[in-house]
Amino acid sequence: MRYIISSALASLALTAAAQAEVPRVVTDIPPVHSLVAQVMGDLGAPELLLEQGASEHDFQLRPSQAAGLAEADLVIWIGPELTPWLDRALEGLEGGERLALLASEGTFLRDFAESGAEAEHDHDHDHDHGQMTGEGHDHGDDHAEDHGHSHEGTDPHAWLDPANAAHWAGVIAARLSALDPANAATYAANAQAAAQAIAATDAEVAALLAPVKDRPAIVFHDAYGYLAGHYGLTLAGSIAAGDAAPPGAARLAALRDEAKPVCVFPEAQHDARLAEQLADATGARLGAPLDPVGSTLPAGPSLYGDLMRALGTSLAGCLAG
Numbered sequence: 001m002r003y004i005i006s007s008a009l010a011s012l013a014l015t016a017a018a019q020a021e022v023p024r025v026v027t028d029i030p031p032v033h034s035l036v037a038q039v040m041g042d043l044g045a046p047e048l049l050l051e052q053g054a055s056e057h058d059f060q061l062r063p064s065q066a067a068g069l070a071e072a073d074l075v076i077w078i079g080p081e082l083t084p085w086l087d088r089a090l091e092g093l094e095g096g097e098r099l100a101l102l103a104s105e106g107t108f109l110r111d112f113a114e115s116g117a118e119a120e121h122d123h124d125h126d127h128d129h130g131q132m133t134g135e136g137h138d139h140g141d142d143h144a145e146d147h148g149h150s151h152e153g154t155d156p157h158a159w160l161d162p163a164n165a166a167h168w169a170g171v172i173a174a175r176l177s178a179l180d181p182a183n184a185a186t187y188a189a190n191a192q193a194a195a196q197a198i199a200a201t202d203a204e205v206a207a208l209l210a211p212v213k214d215r216p217a218i219v220f221h222d223a224y225g226y227l228a229g230h231y232g233l234t235l236a237g238s239i240a241a242g243d244a245a246p247p248g249a250a251r252l253a254a255l256r257d258e259a260k261p262v263c264v265f266p267e268a269q270h271d272a273r274l275a276e277q278l279a280d281a282t283g284a285r286l287g288a289p290l291d292p293v294g295s296t297l298p299a300g301p302s303l304y305g306d307l308m309r310a311l312g313t314s315l316a317g318c319l320a321g
Contacts, residue, residue: 028077030294034303038194082156161226205312212319220267287318
């Protein structure tokens with residue numbers, strides 16, 4: 001009996017030691033957190049900085065979050081192009097590793113200048129018009145002042161291409177394995193399972209969107225290029241050029257006079273009044289709010305699939321009507 005108890009205690013000690021070696025991981029936004037949670041599986045739970053309902057472009061860390069960031073073995077994030085607030089927080093920290101997914105080799109990237117049609121690609125990772133106003137602000141042109149990330153150059157919303165998400169699962173597994181070699185096989189298997197789940201979701205969303213891909217839509221801000229490119233959607237424009245910049249009157253007038261959308265989509269965390277006005281002015285239908293970062297969804301491993309299905313369902317539901 002004493003031998004059995006001693007063996008059990010030794011086994012528990014080895015298990016605890018193995019668990020202690022699992023890296024402490026901090027992530028920036030819900031889709032990244034979801035991918036990391038899938039790859040880590042039962043080995044550990046990554047921390048998510050962006051709270052439910054918060055904006056990824058303008059977020060203030062709580063003291064406890066800043067402390068957790070300083071103690072992290074690995075920070076996995078999209079990169080400074082999306083979350084400049086996290087970039088500033090990381091500048092003053094020493095130790096710990098960083099994995100900027102947008103900069104990882106093999107990631108498909110597009111520029112903001114590309115339209116939905118121009119963003120289409122074939123890649124394999126192996127993986128009466130009433131007056132509308134800009135809330136009292138008139139910046140005059142499409143490149144309004146942006147207090148979030150820049151809307152020139154690389155578009156950071158790359159998780160909306162599921163091929164990137166599947167590729168990133170492997171990238172995440174490789175980095176975790178380098179820090180925790182004892183669990184490398186588990187990370188690799190979990191990444192493969194995540195890629196398979198993403199492929200199944202991709203097929204589901206593609207079936208939803210295929211019948212409506214030629215029907216033009218206006219979205220709230222320029223965040224859907226990867227989604228449009230991957231599924232062949234037709235984007236007629238965006239109400240705001242930037243994430244935090246109020247749209248100028250000239251931009252709104254151009255959309256009203258030139259765009260011929262079937263649907264106009266508001267966005268979670270943004271006032272829907274401009275989308276409502278534009279839909280009324282153009283005779284388009286008003287779609288359900290889109291949530292490209294999953295800010296309204298419960299965080300966890302299933303969030304990425306839930307996010308993509310929600311986008312597909314909202315887009316198809318209005319455009320097919």
